[in-house]
Amino acid sequence: MAIPRDFINELIARTDIVELIDRRVPLKKAGKNHSACCPFHSEKSPSFTVSRDKQFYHCFGCGAHGNAIDFLMEYDRLEFVDAIEDLAGQLGLDVPREQGGKRRDDGLSRDLYQLMEEANNFYQNQLRSHADRQKVLDYLALRGLSDTIVKQFGIGFAPDGWDGLLSRYRNNPDAQDKLLTGGMLIAKDGGSRYDRFRDRLMFPIRDRRGRVVGFGGRVLGDGTPKYLNSPETPIFHKGSELYGLYELKQNYRDPQRVLIVEGYMDVVALAQFGVDYAVASLGTSTTAEQFQLLLRNAKEVICCYDGDNAGFEAAWRALETALPLLKPQDQVRFIFLPQGEDPDSLIRKIGQQAFEKLIEQAKKLEDFFFETLSQRHQGNDSELAQQAIVHIEKIQDTLLRDLLLEKLSHKLRMVSIDDLKHKFFKTQARVPHTAPKGLKGRGTPLRLAVALLVQHPSLGFGLPLQPALAHLQMNGISLLNHLLEMTRNQRFNTAQILEHFREHAQWPALKKLAQWEHQVADENLALEFRKALVWLTNQYIEQRYQELSLKQHHSREEKIQLQKLLAVMKSRD
Known part of the structure; x- marks a missing residue:
């Protein structure tokens, strides 16, 4: 393993699992331990216990158990190394790596993070000092963006020309090589290099730790493409990041709601009008990793799409992605905007209050689920049921699974869920796994x-x-x-x-x-x-x-x- 075991041992010793879990799941004192309703399965009476002496949690209902690392992996849906880095970050520690181990944050990555931050500072300085800055300021004023919002999101300006950023590193070939790796420069066949972003409004993309990992650039004239994104790099993976999530977390330590939209300007414009809990999926369909990010940061995720066929198809793909990831109490809803509108344009027309009223009326996941299936399989109940079961079988949350089965049973006018299972399930319906209550007796x-x-x-x-x-x-x-x-x-x-x-x-x-x-x-x-x-x-x-x-x-x-x-x-x- 790349991370030294001594460091992991120290990390666990310095982490209080009661405090860690209590920040996510409020605990109550129960004798020498603490208890709560289990966050990993649905229950009405607490069977989830946390021991400060053992630094260990255990649920007598579903069998979930482990240490602080296990809890972060399960509750926050983190990989092992990510959980280590999360715990270390909470304690202000850097994660070391053993020699020969694969480093996520090696010298190259550290240099890339630094160079990306320098590029961000360069673009922001150009917005303040470049000879063409007035046209950018006029554009921002036209879009109704205040200096406060521009500063909050670190918006900058990439001037027209081939070497605005490159010229700063003309005598530093090593930095140029790394900027090429970081997607900020493009190499011609002959070996010469030039700036990727030119004459664009620049939106820095930050990771969960606030580090600039990429950029989105919006063209200021009639050029194409309208939006240009950083390519995949060692520190930037589109499917793993969400634009605006870091900024949202600066405003809300524990946000109850997150609105996911399509574009950078949508996020910024919504924040300008008071809807400051939106993020964007960086021009791709919402990935499982992005949904995991959303669900671990808020209990309610509202997916906002255009009200055309493409918007409905994108919403259905998002629903399919979300279903296997949902935990008890997670909520996903869907809002569809009027034809020809996006969040940016609509909130300018109707204002914050009317826009948030639309959000309140967003469709519940189960309603959108059955409306879509009904439209696709009109008059064919058997086909509708079979397709519904395919998706319902993937759901981990027993409450949501039973809710959808109940609605499906009602929709098909069947007497009971058992009848539904008997008629349509090709295999026995999965039931919640219940681990034994614990081994009794002294044993050997x-x-x-x-x-x-x-x-x-x-x-x-x-x-x-x-x-x-x-x-x-x-x-x-x-x-x-x-x-x-x-x-x-x-x-x-x-x-x-x-x-x-x-x-x-x-x-x-x-x-x-x-x-x-x-x-x-x-x-x-x-x-x-x-x-x-x-x-x-x-x-x-x-x-x-x-x-x-x-x-x-x-x-x-x-x-x-x-x-x-x-x-x-x-x-x-």
């Missing part, structure tokens, strides 16, 4: 020893070596020995133990043991742990005695060992 002494050590790693701290266990022949004993070695000289919590084993085959078993109800009272933990170790040591003694007893010839050392083992066994009787 080995399982108990491992579980106690995972749940209370301090039991192993300072413990004398257990040489007999290194020779015991028993399935699972190597795991216990590994844990004993880990915890003997260093203090860990449960979350750190589990993270250490994330890439090991034992990880699933350890996660189960971390939540196992072993029924040992807190005051008896140390005693029961020692008793389990004693039992395992006795098992080795018996194994070794049987092994030596069956031998016909013994060495002098084996004879002495056999006598000692016999004495030990007699003393136990």
Whole structure:
């Protein structure tokens, strides 16, 4: 793994999982733990618990469990490395990488971020000082954009000419090479280079951390294309970013609603008129990654499209993308604008109040879902049902799935959802996975020893070596020995133990043991742990005695060992 394990261990040690989760899911104190209704499945009574001592969460309803990294991966839909970077960012730490590991933020990327910020400063300076600035200022005034909005979104001006930006790096070939990699310059066949953006209003695109990763440029004259975007680069991937999301998060720490529109100017114009919670999808269909960004930043996403066939088709593609991603309480709605209007033009005509009234009237996902299917399959209920089921089967949110099934049943005038499933489901309808409530009872002494050590790693701290266990022949004993070695000289919590084993085959078993109800009272933990170790040591003694007893010839050392083992066994009787 590219990130040093010691750093991950420190990160978990410095993160308070109760505070982390409470910022997203309000927790209530419940004894020595905290509880809430599970954010990963629908329930009316709390079965989701968070332990500060263990730095571990567990839901007794759906079985979701893990440490702070697992929670961010599941709740915020982050990849492992992204979750690490998120936690590190909250603590003000830089994520190191081991030599030879693939770095996301290596020297090239750092230089690109710096050069993109320099390019942004250059474009903003041109808006203030270039000889042609007045035509740009007149254009901004015509669009009704104030100095405040221009500054908030960092809007700039790329002057006409082939080397406005390039000339700043005329004597720096290395910077030119990186600007070429960053999409700011274009190379001719002969090797010469020129500016990609010329005579355009410039909209910097920032990532979630506020770094400029690309630009959108709107032509000021009659040139084409009307909008020109940065190409894909090592730091810019169109399907992973949303224009205006960073600016929105500066205004709202926890936005309840996000409006997704098509263009840069739509976002800026809406903000100018008070609708400052819009983002744009950078000229592409809304991707799954963009939807994940939206859903982790707001509970309600409203998709805004033109009211023509192309707009309805784009909305349906967005619905198909969103369905498998929705969690309980996520809301997605759809608004379609009058023919010939976009958000920019419409809000100028009708103003903020009337525009937000349209937003309030946006169609619910389920209404748009069935309206579209009904239009596509007029008079053919069987075909409509089959197509609906194809989409409904992909939904993870059980409440939404049941709601759509109920509406479909009503639409087809069937008596019950069960009738619907029986008639149309080709395979048995998927039901919510319910994990077992937890393993009951003490189990074997080995399982108990491992579980106690995972749940209370301090039991192993300072413990004398257990040489007999290194020779015991028993399935699972190597795991216990590994844990004993880990915890003997260093203090860990449960979350750190589990993270250490994330890439090991034992990880699933350890996660189960971390939540196992072993029924040992807190005051008896140390005693029961020692008793389990004693039992395992006795098992080795018996194994070794049987092994030596069956031998016909013994060495002098084996004879002495056999006598000692016999004495030990007699003393136990």
